Amino acid sequence: xxxxxxxxxxxxxxxxxSAIMVLVSKNPVYSVLWLIVVFFAISGxxxxxxxxxxxxxxxxxxxxxxxxxxxxxxxxxxxxxxxEPQKSIWMKFFGVVAGGLLLSFFISFVISSAxxxxxxxxxxxxxxxxIKTLGKALFNDYVIPFEIASILFLSAMVGxxxxxxxx
Amino acid sequence: MWTxxxxxxxxxxxxxxxIFILLxxxxxxxxSNESFMNTMNVLLLLNLILGFVFNHEGILFNExxxxxxxxxxxxxxxxxxxxxxxxxxxxxxxxxxxxxxFYILMLSSLLGMFFMISSGNLLMFYLGLEMSTxxxxxxxxxxxxxxxxxxxxxxxIFSSAFSSACLLFGISMLYGTTGTLVFSELPHLxxxxxxxxxxxxxxxxxxxxxxxxxxFHLWTAxxxxxxxxAVTSFLSVVSKGAVLFAFVSVLYTVFSPLAKVWYNMLxxxxxxxxxxxxxxxxxxxxFKRFLAFSSIAQVGFILVGISRSSDISTTSVIYxxxxxxxxxxxxxxxxxxVTAVTGKENISDYKGxxxxxxxxxxxxxIALFSLAGVPPTAGFFGKFFxxxxxxxxxxxxxxxxAAVNIVISLYYYLRVVKAxxxxxxxxxxxxxxxxxxxxxAFIVCVAGAVTIGVVSPVYDYIYSLIVLR
Amino acid sequence: xxxxxxxxxxNVNSSANYFQIGIQLLxxxxxxxxxxxxxxxxxxxxxxxxxxxxxxxxxxxxGNARAPMAIKYFLVAILFVLFDVxxxxxxxxxxxxxxxxxxxxxxxxLFVAFFLVGFIYIIKKKALQWED
Numbered sequence: 001x002x003x004x005x006x007x008x009x010x011x012x013x014x015x016x017x018s019a020i021m022v023l024v025s026k027n028p029v030y031s032v033l034w035l036i037v038v039f040f041a042i043s044g045x046x047x048x049x050x051x052x053x054x055x056x057x058x059x060x061x062x063x064x065x066x067x068x069x070x071x072x073x074x075x076x077x078x079x080x081x082x083x084e085p086q087k088s089i090w091m092k093f094f095g096v097v098a099g100g101l102l103l104s105f106f107i108s109f110v111i112s113s114a115x116x117x118x119x120x121x122x123x124x125x126x127x128x129x130x131i132k133t134l135g136k137a138l139f140n141d142y143v144i145p146f147e148i149a150s151i152l153f154l155s156a157m158v159g160x161x162x163x164x165x166x167x
Numbered sequence: 168m169w170t171x172x173x174x175x176x177x178x179x180x181x182x183x184x185x186i187f188i189l190l191x192x193x194x195x196x197x198x199s200n201e202s203f204m205n206t207m208n209v210l211l212l213l214n215l216i217l218g219f220v221f222n223h224e225g226i227l228f229n230e231x232x233x234x235x236x237x238x239x240x241x242x243x244x245x246x247x248x249x250x251x252x253x254x255x256x257x258x259x260x261x262x263x264x265x266x267x268x269f270y271i272l273m274l275s276s277l278l279g280m281f282f283m284i285s286s287g288n289l290l291m292f293y294l295g296l297e298m299s300t301x302x303x304x305x306x307x308x309x310x311x312x313x314x315x316x317x318x319x320x321x322x323x324i325f326s327s328a329f330s331s332a333c334l335l336f337g338i339s340m341l342y343g344t345t346g347t348l349v350f351s352e353l354p355h356l357x358x359x360x361x362x363x364x365x366x367x368x369x370x371x372x373x374x375x376x377x378x379x380x381x382x383f384h385l386w387t388a389x390x391x392x393x394x395x396x397a398v399t400s401f402l403s404v405v406s407k408g409a410v411l412f413a414f415v416s417v418l419y420t421v422f423s424p425l426a427k428v429w430y431n432m433l434x435x436x437x438x439x440x441x442x443x444x445x446x447x448x449x450x451x452x453x454f455k456r457f458l459a460f461s462s463i464a465q466v467g468f469i470l471v472g473i474s475r476s477s478d479i480s481t482t483s484v485i486y487x488x489x490x491x492x493x494x495x496x497x498x499x500x501x502x503x504x505v506t507a508v509t510g511k512e513n514i515s516d517y518k519g520x521x522x523x524x525x526x527x528x529x530x531x532x533i534a535l536f537s538l539a540g541v542p543p544t545a546g547f548f549g550k551f552f553x554x555x556x557x558x559x560x561x562x563x564x565x566x567x568x569a570a571v572n573i574v575i576s577l578y579y580y581l582r583v584v585k586a587x588x589x590x591x592x593x594x595x596x597x598x599x600x601x602x603x604x605x606x607x608a609f610i611v612c613v614a615g616a617v618t619i620g621v622v623s624p625v626y627d628y629i630y631s632l633i634v635l636r
Numbered sequence: 637x638x639x640x641x642x643x644x645x646x647n648v649n650s651s652a653n654y655f656q657i658g659i660q661l662l663x664x665x666x667x668x669x670x671x672x673x674x675x676x677x678x679x680x681x682x683x684x685x686x687x688x689x690x691x692x693x694x695x696x697x698x699g700n701a702r703a704p705m706a707i708k709y710f711l712v713a714i715l716f717v718l719f720d721v722x723x724x725x726x727x728x729x730x731x732x733x734x735x736x737x738x739x740x741x742x743x744x745x746l747f748v749a750f751f752l753v754g755f756i757y758i759i760k761k762k763a764l765q766w767e768d
Binding site: 131 | 649650651652654655658705707709710711713714715716717718720721722724725727728729731732735736739740743744746747750751753754757758761762763
């Protein structure tokens with residue numbers, strides 16, 4: 001197995017184990033910390049696919065800023081291990097069954113899809129994920145979504161200040 | 168080239184200009200609430216008139232933005248609804264502390280809907296959808312002091328975030344299997360690949376959430392009850408109407424190869440929606456929750472009309488949304504005025520309403536008759552055309568169940584009318600003097616609800632816009 | 637040895653460049669783990685109930701550390717997220733500055749102008765004012 005294969009499998013195992021630990025942890029703060037480990041593993045996957053910009057942005061914005069917001073919400077709502085509602089064992093069982101069914105559907109769709117057979121992802125090389133190519137595409141083909149996104153941020157700022165500021 | 172771009176995007180440019188005018192007015196010297204509201208109502212009226220002139224067709228920015236006379240007409244319906252909502256919320260906004268922010272959030276949401284309707288690319292469509300949802304999530308919490316408001320807003324944020332995630336998952340799988348995001352190229356590349364079917368189901372789930380189709384309707388009642396009435400009327404009329412327009416266009420152009428798949432889906436979804444909406448509306452006590460479930464049932468009828476997939480169904484859907492704007496906003500307008508003046512929201516508080524407020528009770532009655540589908544109000548014609556469109560596929564089971572449900576819905580609408588006219592109340596609602604702006608809104612809504620059905624050129628005009636597109 | 641050939645990879649834009657960063661991360665985490673585990677195993681173990689309490693400068697601690705906090709912290713965090721996303725949009729522009737010319741300049745200027753208006757709004761509303 002080449003280095004890429006070893007890295008892929010270890011990152012996958014890390015991501016899956018951390019995702020399960022997110023769900024299983026009783027302390028909400030531990031869940032958020034495991035979620036950060038999941039994001040690091042996913043960013044590792046992105047780097048393997050040579051989507052460099054996406055990996056760095058994932059770490060900066062998602063694991064950096066948004067997880068801070070998650071922790072703030074947990075602190076604001078005063079969520080503790082003791083106050084977590086205890087779900088019945090049947091709910092957990094049916095949750096696992098439903099999730100497992102969804103996973104099996106998804107795997108069967110991917111396997112039976114004829115044009116995906118025999119293809120493999122482009123690892124370690126490739127021009128699409130580089131920041132230069134992405135910049136060219138963003139500012140030439142996708143200008144309008146770029147500008148509309150800025151109006152969206154403006155309205156999000158207005159909304160956040162309306163709700164957050166005590167008058 | 169520049170003027171070309173400005174004329175084609177004139178409605179979006181107008182809304183962006185209004186947002187910036189509001190921001191600069193807010194950042195300038197202190198103004199009273201009345202000056203903001205009067206300016207906004209005049210600007211919204213100018214915006215509505217602008218939507219009727221200089222309508223051209225065109226495609227801009229590599230198919231990211233398409234416009235045609237039909238799309239301009241759809242945007243104008245939303246403009247009209249926005250103007251009516253702004254007129255009706257006059258009493259509530261007079262004493263509110265954050266008037267310009269309210270308008271900025273509503274206009275940003277409207278702008279997002281414009282971009283969603285005229286998108287030709289899945290990315291632009293998703294951006295428009297998000298841009299229409301996020302300001303509404305902030306606006307749903309506008310009554311900052313009420314706990315119900317925050318509960319409704321939190322439910323709206325969580326559910327809409329999850330449904331957007333499903334929609335985006337579907338879009339990404341569609342892109343992965345076909346390699347393109349452009350609407351005009353997608354139908355040729357959709358074969359019956361199982362991954363594409365899964366993507367389609369997820370995309371339908373995303374849409375179904377926004378138009379509150381059962382079983383994705385669970386957010387509707389709580390959000391409608393918790394949000395302030397102006398935001399509720401915006402959510403129920405403008406948001407639903409815009410997503411319906413986008414749904415119809417996406418379903419017929421992009422997913423036309425999968426027609427047999429979604430016909431069965433729409434059949435079951437519409438049955439579930441109509442029956443669930445009716446059953447739950449019968450038991451409601453809060454007026455806003457009642458209107459929420461009635462609007463769920465109305466969407467079920469729209470799905471019956473959509474299931475035919477031809478020009479006639481597009482026409483009937485757009486016609487029904489126009490009529491729904493008038494009837495629903497009339498009902499919400501009365502609720503808005505009563506809530507702003509007295510703060511009472513239950514149906515039992517409306518007993519004996521006729522004794523103290525005869526004008527308002529007539530407006531409410533005409534609105535409820537139109538929603539129920541009683542001739543000669545416009546609601547009857549809207550439902551009639553929807554059922555005719557749905558009958559085109561020969562599915563008479565669906566049509567007969569829908570028709571039976573119209574009769575069932577008549578029960579709960581007439582229950583409110585009975586409470587207004589016939590029940591006695593020792594402490595009825597006080598006599599409310601309607602200010603000028605809501606009065607104008609009521610006149611427009613009642614005129615629309617009464618006349619649009621019998622004036623046949625409206626339907627023919629919409630049909631001509633679609634056939635010539 | 638494929639690990640060594642990765643270090644010699646000449647392509648500037650492949651993901652093999654991140655291999656070195658990965659090694660640095662592993663070394664950093666490894667040092668921390670080794671220090672913690674080694675001190676735990678090598679040191680004397682004496683634990684009394686007083687030693688296991690949280691340290692609060694000698695003062696006894698009561699109750700939970702959680703208390704309802706002011707919402708100004710949350711508002712700062714949310715506004716930080718919005719402006720952080722603006723900053724990450726600057727990276728692709730900065731890399732392609734020469735090729736995008738004047739058109740790109742006006743596009744990014746429009747983008748920044750929208751954010752600037754939002755920022756002026758935030759300042760005018762005193763949303764970031766720390767003292768009440």
